[in-house]
Amino acid sequence: MTQPNLLPSGLPRIESLEMRGIVKRFPGVLANDHVDFDVKAGEVHALLGENGAGKSTLMKILYGLYQPDEGEILLNSRPIRIHSPTDSISHGIGMIHQHFMLVDNLTVAENVALGLRSSREPRLDLDVVRARIRELADSYGLQVDPDATVSELAVGQQQRVEIVKALYRGAALLVLDEPTAVLTPQEVDDLFLIFKQMAADGHALIFISHKLHEIFALTDRVTVLRDGQVVGTRPTRDVTKEDLASMMVGREVLLERKRPPATLGQIRLKLDNVTAVNNRGGPILKNVSFEVRGGEIVGVAGVSGNGQKPLAEAIAGLLGVTSGSITLEGRDVTGLAPAQMIDAGLSYIPEERMHDGAIKEFSVEENFILQDHVRKPYTRGIFLDFKTIAREAQEAIRNFKVKTPSKDTPLKNLSGGNIQKLILARELARRPRVLIAAQPTRGVDIGATEYIHNQLLQQRAQGLATLLISEDLDEVRALSDRIIVMYGGEIMGIVHSDEATVEQLGLMMAGERRAAIDQGTPAR
Numbered sequence: 001m002t003q004p005n006l007l008p009s010g011l012p013r014i015e016s017l018e019m020r021g022i023v024k025r026f027p028g029v030l031a032n033d034h035v036d037f038d039v040k041a042g043e044v045h046a047l048l049g050e051n052g053a054g055k056s057t058l059m060k061i062l063y064g065l066y067q068p069d070e071g072e073i074l075l076n077s078r079p080i081r082i083h084s085p086t087d088s089i090s091h092g093i094g095m096i097h098q099h100f101m102l103v104d105n106l107t108v109a110e111n112v113a114l115g116l117r118s119s120r121e122p123r124l125d126l127d128v129v130r131a132r133i134r135e136l137a138d139s140y141g142l143q144v145d146p147d148a149t150v151s152e153l154a155v156g157q158q159q160r161v162e163i164v165k166a167l168y169r170g171a172a173l174l175v176l177d178e179p180t181a182v183l184t185p186q187e188v189d190d191l192f193l194i195f196k197q198m199a200a201d202g203h204a205l206i207f208i209s210h211k212l213h214e215i216f217a218l219t220d221r222v223t224v225l226r227d228g229q230v231v232g233t234r235p236t237r238d239v240t241k242e243d244l245a246s247m248m249v250g251r252e253v254l255l256e257r258k259r260p261p262a263t264l265g266q267i268r269l270k271l272d273n274v275t276a277v278n279n280r281g282g283p284i285l286k287n288v289s290f291e292v293r294g295g296e297i298v299g300v301a302g303v304s305g306n307g308q309k310p311l312a313e314a315i316a317g318l319l320g321v322t323s324g325s326i327t328l329e330g331r332d333v334t335g336l337a338p339a340q341m342i343d344a345g346l347s348y349i350p351e352e353r354m355h356d357g358a359i360k361e362f363s364v365e366e367n368f369i370l371q372d373h374v375r376k377p378y379t380r381g382i383f384l385d386f387k388t389i390a391r392e393a394q395e396a397i398r399n400f401k402v403k404t405p406s407k408d409t410p411l412k413n414l415s416g417g418n419i420q421k422l423i424l425a426r427e428l429a430r431r432p433r434v435l436i437a438a439q440p441t442r443g444v445d446i447g448a449t450e451y452i453h454n455q456l457l458q459q460r461a462q463g464l465a466t467l468l469i470s471e472d473l474d475e476v477r478a479l480s481d482r483i484i485v486m487y488g489g490e491i492m493g494i495v496h497s498d499e500a501t502v503e504q505l506g507l508m509m510a511g512e513r514r515a516a517i518d519q520g521t522p523a524r
Contacts, residue, residue: 013202014092014172015076016040017062023070024057031057033228034071039173044195044205046215046236049225050248050445051416055208058225059175062206063095064088094171096162096179104151108144109133112165129168136167139201140194155303156187163194173204180214182304185473185506192218210446211474212241224248249447257453260461262481265294266329268465269315269434274324276314284310286490287324292434292465297456299480299497300469302509307489308469309351312438315467316348317341329433342371345433349423349440351469353416357423360412364404365393367411368426375430396425401451417448424455435459438469453479473505487511 005013017039024032032054039045049055060066062073064082072079075091082088088095102111113129130146137144142160150158159179166174176195180188195218199205207219215222216236223233224247231247245253269292276285285307292298302308313319315326317338326334328344336344350356358367369378369389377388393407400421404414411419420440427435437456441449456466456479470476476483477497485492485508493514495504508514 012092012170012172013041014204016074017093017173017204018074018077019058019062019071020074021071022058022061022068024054024061024066025069030228032061032068035225035228035230037223037230037233039204039206041172041202041204042199043220044199044207044218046207046209046219046222047225048209048215048222048244048248050447052227052445053225053248054228055225056177059095059177059206059208062088062093063175089169089171092170092172093175094166094169094173095175095177096159096166097177100158100162102150102158102161104149106150107146108148108150108153108161108164109146111150111161112146112168116169132168133164136164140167140197142194154187155182156184156190159183159187159191160194172202173206174198175206175208177208178210179207180209180211182471184303184509185502186510188214211472212244213474215244216241226250245446248445251447253446253450257457257478259457259479259481262460263295263463265463265465267291268294268329269467270327271315272325272327274314274321274326276310276319276321278310284489285314285321286488288489288491289324290484290491290494292467294433294463294465295460296481297460297466297468297479299476299483300467300486301473301476301483301505302471302486304471306509307486308471309438310489311486312348312351312436312467312469315341315436316346316350339371342430346436347427347430347432347434348436349420349427349438351438351442353419353423358411358419360410362411363408364397364402364411364414364422365389365407367422368393368396368407368429370426372426372430392429396422396429400425400455415445415448417444420444421448421451424452428455428459433465435464435466436469437466439471440468441470441472441475449475473502477502477505485509485514 019035019037022032022035035054035058037058047055057066061068064084064087073082080091103114109126109129112133113126133144133146136142142164144160144164150161180191183191195205209215219236221233222236222239222244224231224244226248272289274285274288275283278284288311300308300311310319314321317336317340321334325332328346331344333341333344354360372378373384378385390407397404397407402421403418441452444452460466468476468479480497482494483497483500483505484494485505487509488511492508492512
């Protein structure tokens with residue numbers, strides 16, 4: 001029988017952890033302003049807030065990556081100092097990162113043993129590690145094969161390896177940083193069962209997520225941060241999604257967006273058996289075919305890395321195709337360069353905005369004309385028309401509610417949401433016929449997300465053809481008329497969004513092909 005102060009896995013139990021009066025300052029920023037936060041054994045406590053609210057800073061202090069300027073941390077009512085992640089781990093605190101910290105070409109056991117001392121230096125105690133992994137896996141139903149190579153595992157299985165790795169190092173308290181970001185709905189359900197079992201067994205869990213429905217599905221309490229301060233801590237059962245959204249933003253937020261029936265125009269974008277390979281000759285797009293009409297949003301769903309980014313880049317002219325054709329308003333544009341695609345009527349919001357969509361050292365104004373400075377109305381002959389540029393940039397800032405001190409402010413000084421709104425303003429300013437919106441709200445807070453969603457729906461009403469690529473299934477379902485599901489660079493199915501269930505989409509995201517692919521138009 002398990003002792004009261006031990007977990008079923010034999011790990012020491014953490015009864016409570018408190019962070020009191022935590023203050024952390026950076027030059028010009030008060031990231032944490034006297035924050036109080038606590039978590040108890042047997043509960044899942046959510047930490048919620050917009051980007052820049054102070055969540056990551058608080059957890060980095062807990063994990064020893066930052067040192068607080070003021071405040072204290074108490075473990076089981078006793079003050080402790082955490083100078084590094086090693087200290088944090090020694091106190092039984094582990095972190096499951098959003099992006100997995102695994103070496104693909106090593107086995108599960110080798111990944112777990114990596115960085116730990118061995119009794120047979122320089123060789124690893126892999127037999128001991130394997131046995132312990134099996135014990136932990138059995139305790140929590142993790143179903144992990146110690147001898148499997150990580151690269152051969154599905155994403156959901158890799159997530160379980162991360163959990164085993166943390167438990168192996170003695171974690172009785174786990175910080176879960178966006179742990180569902182790359183999982184299918186079914187994998188999320190399985191993961192939540194594991195987390196609930198861990199909490200029932202006495203683990204303390206801190207859960208960070210921007211998906212409000214996950215907060216309600218998993219957590220016992222929720223603490224909301226805004227501008228570095230605690231807005232409130234509530235039992236999850238006592239609040240609504242609307243309550244949490246308004247606590248995060250400081251105003252009422254419209255969470256449910258009504259998508260009126262589509263008024264369809266002509267086919268604007270058509271792909272016919274498009275195939276592409278990577279630089280090693282491996283297939284990344286396989287016979288992809290679909291069409292998008294004016295006045296329609298077609299969503300592309302799928303777990304990250306299943307061809308969504310190559311699809312966007314192939315359409316935008318950034319990736320060459322080996323076979324098949326891409327047609328824009330009846331014109332074959334296969335193989336055209338990005339500038340030629342812009343001239344043909346395409347706008348593109350790239351997935352990695354700071355890498356492909358903007359230059360952080362340039363000003364807001366310069367980024368606004370980044371791709372169009374050689375085109376009218378920004379030029380007069382061979383010269384830039386600075387008056388027109390200034391006027392158009394100011395108008396975009398005003399119309400798209402971009403929060404910036406001025407048009408001359410360096411882009412790097414803006415928040416992620418305001419950078420994304422500027423890119424959206426730039427791409428829509430040229431009045432495109434087709435818009436490719438890849439991850440348009442990734443890393444964007446709930447207020448900016450609301451604004452971007454409204455803009456996409458307004459453009460739909462004005463007849464724009466939009467291909468929306470997103471790993472957020474809720475976003476795809478809310479905005480799209482039809483949904484394309486991709487797996488391994490192929491289309492598993494195309495379904496009407498009003499008819500598709502989360503379970504059906506999840507199966508396709510995991511590689512189950514829909515018997516009949518619907519290429520038709522959305523229901524009116």
